[in-house]
Amino acid sequence: MATPNRLPNPTATSTGKPDWLKVRLPRGEAYERVKHLVKELKLATVCEEARCPNVAECWGGGTATVMLMGEVCTRACRFCHVKVGAPPPLDPQEPENLAKAVKELGLEYIVVTSVNRDDRPDGGASHFAHAIRALKRESPKTTVEVLIPDFQGVEASLAIVAEARPHVVAHNIETVERLTPSVRDRRASYRQSLDVLRSLKDRPERLYTKSSVMVGLGETEDELLETFKDLRSAGVDVLTLGQYLQPSQYHLRVERFVTPAEFARYQQLAMTLGFLYVASGPLVRSSYRAAEFFMKGLMEQDRTARGESVA
Ligand code: SF4
Secondary structure, three states: OOOOOOOOOOOOOOOOOOHHHOOOOOOOHHHHHHHHHHHHOOOOEHHHHOOOOOHHHHHHOOEEEEEEOOOEEOOOOOOOOOEEOOOOOOOOOHHHHHHHHHHHHOOOEEEEEEOOOOOOOOOOHHHHHHHHHHHHHHOOOOEEEEEOOOHHHOHHHHHHHHHOOOOEEEOOOEOOOOOHHHHOOOOOOHHHHHHHHHHHHHOOOOOEEEEEEEEOOOOOHHHHHHHHHHHHHOOOOEEEEEEOOOOOOOOOOOOOOOOHHHHHHHHHHHHOOOOOEEEEOOOOOOOOHHHHHHHHHHHHHHHHHOOOOOO
């Protein structure tokens, strides 16, 4: 599942939020430069549209998350603020334009995501693949992560994306199994997401895989632990855990605010299961600077092992 708007608007439900969810104000020269270029290049970034609390940290550190294939989703998850309806046709030039823009921005790490495009025969997989290839050609030193939809579990679509060899492929499971039917669109399922992640990991490209879980939706700690185990048994390498925040009064309520100490305990629990990296905290989102920094380090190790320059 692509979750361009699973990053909640932290200002939308400002009452009753604990101090640890207070958002830092964007600032800094690198941040201002990316902000200016993003506007000039007319890029749709999740960072801005979802008013992500980490935008200053990410843009200031050379990371951004962009959306392909428009801003209208064919699904309607109950936590997500994205528009729902019949999306417009694809812009065939979009992947090349994105690659040129990322080159100009000089980003070290790019996350490419999209809404769900169940209207497309391949769910938009070839559009993703085109973007991955263009990004790798134009910015060979940039680490490319794609955060993809489930493509309804269609293997051929997953293969199209995997064969373009993104450095990291992410698909978000979002929540525990029991809550999935009330949190995600009915066409998404917990088991299907696990199958997608397992299938990507089992492919010959040997891609790094990543998934994300929102907490505070009413899950129990035992259920979370089961989800961590399920993700590990699907071969997921990197996990991110963050607090769900209600984007508007029409979306699912926050059941509880998980404390930073609990996030730290979840991280320890998950790490004992063998993830390569777990980012866990109230403001952690599926695209998160610390996790991306870790992934970039892995890519550099891989390039060094192959005798390639990482300068
Ligand atoms: S699939 Fe669900 S989470 Fe992803 S963009 Fe559509 S509505 Fe949002």
